[in-house]
Amino acid sequence: MANYYCENCGTKASSVSSLTSSSCYRHPNGAGKGKHKLYEGSEKSQYTCKYCGTKSSSISSLTNNSCYRHPNGAGKGKHAPSL
Template identity: 75%
Template sequence: MANFYCEYCGQKYPSVSSLTASSCSRHPNGPCKGKHKLYEGSEKSQYVCKYCGQKYPSLSTLTASSCSRHPNGPCKGKHAPAL
């Protein structure tokens, strides 16, 4: 059975419909101001931030901290997964 992950918070869901049905606490517009977004990459042993190249063991740990090289400025956005 496939797993579906949110690109913003890394939370795992059993289906795309269940993922997109609820609000995301790490949405770029703010907590509960948008739905989860489907991560379209594959499951990996390590995830890399597309802005700074740091590696993390899971999507949830990658998206939990601020990125010093985020396009909005240092500490003004979270790490984002590279596909």
């Protein structure tokens, strides 16, 4: 059975519909201001930020921290996993 993950927070779900029907606490517009966004990459042992190259063992731990190379400016956005 496949797992599906939120690109913003790393929440895991067993189906796309169950993932995308819930609010995301790390949504770019703010907690509870948007739904989970499907991460379209494959499951990996390490995830890399598409802006700065920082690596982490999970999407959740990667997106927990601010990215110094985020397009909105240093400290104005979180790391985002590359595909």
